[in-house]
Ligand code: ADP
């Protein structure tokens with residue numbers, strides 16, 4: 001579903017992605033770990049081309065990433081992304097936030113978009129908040145709206161970049177539960193997170209990055225009990 005080959009990316013003189021190659025089959029849940037500044041966010045952002053790359057290739061569902069135009073808009077709709085900041089439209093209601101992109105990009109009629117959005121809000125457990133504004137919701141509820149909004153485009157892949165890092169601790173679980181549900185339904189996911197419980201429970205695969213390189217690529221059991229690199233051992237000793 002996601003195929004990266006020899007991807008390199010620089011910010012000026014900083015070589016932030018170093019020859020990254022990665023194949024993620026459909027339905028796999030990848031949790032990406034690594035110290036701050038290792039390139040996790042940049043890697044995610046290259047997959048829906050929020051960041052251009054210097055060399056290498058990236059394909060989603062067998063199709064190389066388009067550079068621009070309509071093809072890029074289509075790709076973006078196939079690769080959902082959820083960030084630490086929810087980025088909801090503050091002046092639109094919850095359900096309008098979810099209806100907007102399908103109407104604009106997919107040309108869904110309003111009634112159809114609303115029906116679809118209602119089902120999605122129900123799926124993330126906030127159907128009863130549909131007509132409120134984002135500012136009236138808790139952080140956990142807002143992040144669930146953001147997930148519903150991404151799902152409204154029926155993406156083939158979902159990227160999550162520290163989706164719970166900005167939340168109060170008591171709200172982390174409700175967002176992770178939605179993500180676990182998505183994983184169980186077979187969504188292809190890349191999740192950058194510091195939630196090790198989620199990583200152990202939901203990940204099919206752990207990718208550990210440091211300094212722009214994939215240092216370990218293994219199953220959660222092996223990663224958490226027998227990491228092979230000193231970088232991963234050091235990382236785990238600090239967080240566990
Ligand atoms: P992570 O998500 O693992 O913390 P990032 O991908 O955000 O890492 O960043 C990797 C490196 O690239 C860091 O050194 C960061 O400072 C740098 N970086 C990220 N975004 C930019 C940018 N837009 N311009 C310049 N440097 C950047």
Ligand code: MG
Nearest residue numbers: 040041042161
């Ligand atoms: Mg990051």
